[in-house]
Amino acid sequence: GAAPPTRTSPARPGELPEAPRPRRRRRRAVVVAALVLAVLLAWPLGLVLWADSRLEHVEATSGAAPTAGTTYLLAGSDSREDGVIEDSETTGARTDTIMLLHVPESGPAALISLPRDTYAEIPGHGAAKINASFSYGGAPLLVSTVEGLTGMTIDHYVEVGFGGITDVVDALGGVELCLDQDVNEPLSGLVWTSGCHVSDGTTALAFARMRYADAQGDIGRAQRQQQLIAAITGEAASPAVLDPRRQVSLVRAGTGALAVSDDTSVVDLGRLALAFRSATGPEGITGTPPIATMDYQPGGVGSTVLLDPDLTPAFFTDIREGSLPPGPVGGLD
Missing domain, CATH: 1.20.5 (Single alpha-helices involved in coiled-coils or other helix-helix interfaces)
Structure with a gap:
């Protein structure tokens, strides 16, 4: 026979029937x-x-007509009041780290370090060490000097205070860095045993600053600076940073360490981080421009780094157009 109908308890007065x-x-x-x-x-x-x-915003970009692709200028800033100063010729604020990060319309991303002692024409001041442009006129003059040297318009400028590097690395819980030599250099403060070590912020900063114990001088320092930023961006993308408390600490430390050009946002910084990982990966380009000599002495500015005048213009054209193959570039001829 048919199944008996389902019975539900009658609703009390003023109540709706109970939902299943x-x-x-x-x-x-x-x-x-x-x-x-x-x-x-x-x-x-x-x-x-x-x-x-x-984010702290500063006037930096020149307003020059854009060139192909997207170009970032990263500068590590310092001042004579901050402690370790290695340049007796440059007074006041200055930058020991100058990196050009370029993402072409097609082709590999490139991270090119410009040695701080590169001999360059500084608008309104004549030829001198490139980092003197920051001392003379801050971010705007540094940007104009780099644009004149490279033929590439800077789209985004990012300035990192050296003291902030310590806070960022500590907020990440340290980063792994590698150097295959023992070092005990009082000027930078780096004490290092050959090999790879998880480094705190103080050690990481000394790692990036050290050059006098390095036979390659500024070239070696540029390589370590690139290694440090690659380590920071890699650690910042690790699952451990999904912890909300660590995210807050990292944002607080990171934004406290940065000053960016007026039209640069956190979204642009995110794109920069992705571009940096691409450039330092197996399909990217890293290095320096072609260097003729590390001890060019034109008079009046001390020992400088002379870029190869025959190879450098074509080098930056190839970087801009993305026509170079992945791998290391530049260095001494």
Whole structure:
């Protein structure tokens, strides 16, 4: 015979009939899922907005007509009041780290270090060490000098205070760095045993600054600076940084260490980080421009690094157009 009809308890006066329990459970599950999704979406958005509000913006870019691709200028800034100063000829604020990061329209991304003692024409000041441009006129003059040297318009300028590097590395819990020699250099403060070590912020900063115990001088220092930033960007992308508390600490340390050009946002910094990882990966280009000599002495400015006048213009054209194959480039001829 037919199955008996399903019976439900009669509703009390003023109450709606009770919904079947499976339907209530599904509703609760949907509400919980919606709340979790809202939190997951709101947290990164809020973090980005907070980070963007903390960024210090400075006048830097020249307004020159753009060149192909996207070009970032990264400068490590310091001042004579900050402690370790290795340049007796340059007074006041200056930059020991100058890196050009270029993403062409097609071809490999490139990270090119410009040695701080590179002999270059500084607009309004004549030829001198390239880092003197920062001392003479801050970020705008450094940008103009690099544009004149490379023929590439700077789209985004990022200045990293050396003291901030310590905070960023410590917020990450340290980074692994490698150097195949023992070092005990009082000027930079680096004490190192040959091999790879997880380094705290103080050691990482000394690692990036050291040059007098390196037979390659500025070239060796440029390689270590590139290694340090690659280590920072790699560690910042690790699963450990998914911890919200660590994210907050890293954003606080990172934004406290940075000053960026007026039209540069946290989103642009995210693109920069991706470009940096691409350039330092197996399909990227890293190195320096072609160097003729590390001890060019034109008079009046001490010993400088002379870029090869015959090879350098074509080198930067190839970087801009993305026509060089991946791998290391530049160095001494």
